[in-house]
Amino acid sequence: MNSYAAFLNPGKRISNLIMKKLNRIEKSFEDSSSTSTPFLYQGDDETAYYLKRIRLQFASSVAFDIKIFEVKFKPIIEFRWNRKNPIGWQNYKKFH
């Protein structure tokens, strides 16, 4: 999209900026992916604590200050990554 089109469509402009950031982060996940990720703490044979979610929130930058739908928004963006449980393990519940 050229810059004039982006100016006319601020929603797409935000999308493009987010996409650029997301692509960089995704690449870093690919570079550092591992199949050997143990629990941070295993209390006994039955339960354990496991890093399952990472959330990263960016304060908005000037570039994101933009007007959409006649209301001025100041977006803050948060990415969340969830990781599946290891085989044979599930989220703790008292009753199943």
Added chain:
Amino acid sequence: MHKKVILLILVLMSHQLLAARIPKNWLGKNEISRTFSKEDNLSLEKSYQNLLQTQEDVFSKAVLNDNRNWYLQSIFTEIAVEAEGEFGILAGGGEAALEFVWIRKAGQSVLNTKINSKDPIEDDGEIPSLEIRSEMNEESIQREIEPIAQIALASGFIKNKNKLLRNLINQAKEFQTVIRDIENSPVLGPWYAYKYQLELYVSAEGEISLINLGASVRLRMEWWRLQKIKSQNIVSPYRPMELSPNATFVSHLAEDLKVLNQVNLENDFKLNFMKIGIGKTVKGNLIIAKGKSKIVGSLFFRRDEVKPEHFTEPKLDFDEQPYALVENDEIVQIKRPAMKQALIKSSEILKFFTNKAKSKKDSLFELNVIEGEFELFTTGNVGLVTIGGSVGVTLFATRNVII
């Protein structure tokens, strides 16, 4: 990290909606009364519904591009209460009193298979190739934390990765010591601790802080409690004297949360999740941390909705020891009956907001989570946190999602 979800958080800057004040006793500083006048109620109700309606209308006009491997899954807004009780959308820094998560409805996108309101929040899938070992040593902690430092670097906000990595590893080790004790707390039910969240603010130089000091990135890491799929999780309780002080602390909280069982919310909302900030004394004992400066992390409790028939709750006869609470660098006490009273009042305030939160059938996003942030007072009083206040307890009203 197999599943990626993007949240676009929009902090509205309009001040047109700042029209009402919350009842004074909802600030929690003076009165313990849980009632408020009809006039107050009508004014707040009108303002609140106007606010919900405006957000829903704005979000329904969003132009979404689904032709990507990522998608807008939810929108998050924050509501603040000023010192005198004025109620409106958070425009700058400070504590939010209410946080709303609007999740995109199933059926409103070409990516129906991806956008399932339950799916992004809890994922019980498995990674077949993942190797399991017992407790991590420093080297394996580093391997675990490395990708996190890497994504922070990739965000473009962080410059010093090595310093960040060192700081994060230290925090993870600190967490290990905390959960050693938490893990030993017996689950008596129906409430139990199910995850631990570490919230950090990371500066460009890789320094980490528990409070937001300006230009920084907020990083939250969540360690979830897992269990073996075939495990028998209803274990015999320990005897109280066999529990460590921290296991007792967690068991007390879980027991006191039972007072929330009597609260019924409307519009399909459930009150099944609670978060509390915890700190540590010099001896390593857990205490309730009011505000963020002394917090070492947040402990989340949940309640399962399904309970087997004919199940009798095991009970431990604990001493009625008060909780320790850190406030303005001082350790004070809050008695357990006062804590229960605070929980009930918090839930009744939250009930006001859930009972007015009907959603339109044809909307693109649905309000699925209302997070109420409350300030605790040692008298047992509690109130919605004001912009400059300190959060003690967070209650979550949710519908159709696990947080």
